[in-house]
Amino acid sequence: MIWLDKTLEALRKAKEAAGTQKKLEIQTGFPEPRIAELLNGRRYMGKVYFASIIKLFPEIEISFFKKERPSPEAMRLAKGFDQLCPRKQEELLQALQQFQKK
Numbered sequence: 001m002i003w004l005d006k007t008l009e010a011l012r013k014a015k016e017a018a019g020t021q022k023k024l025e026i027q028t029g030f031p032e033p034r035i036a037e038l039l040n041g042r043r044y045m046g047k048v049y050f051a052s053i054i055k056l057f058p059e060i061e062i063s064f065f066k067k068e069r070p071s072p073e074a075m076r077l078a079k080g081f082d083q084l085c086p087r088k089q090e091e092l093l094q095a096l097q098q099f100q101k102k
Helices: 002-018 021-028 032-039 050-056 072-083 086-101
Strands: none
Touching: 002 021, 002 032, 002 050, 021 032, 021 050, 050 072
């Protein structure tokens, strides 16, 4: 698959830019052993979840539809939401629902 090859190539470039796999781990929060497994072909890139992709490539913009692209602000908000614990996520969703009712 083309996207798998492109993602693996982007991971290689990110590692090169960071200098080492350990430095990439520090920059992204993505575990160094997983980075090594991906780069060495011991882990299949297709099994990497969206949350992991976003950790590895924080500047990524994902578009599921050609004409619709989330804004960079929306991507930052989504990333911030994902970093909240489940309780805080629920509190935020409830607050937004209350705000929408007004």
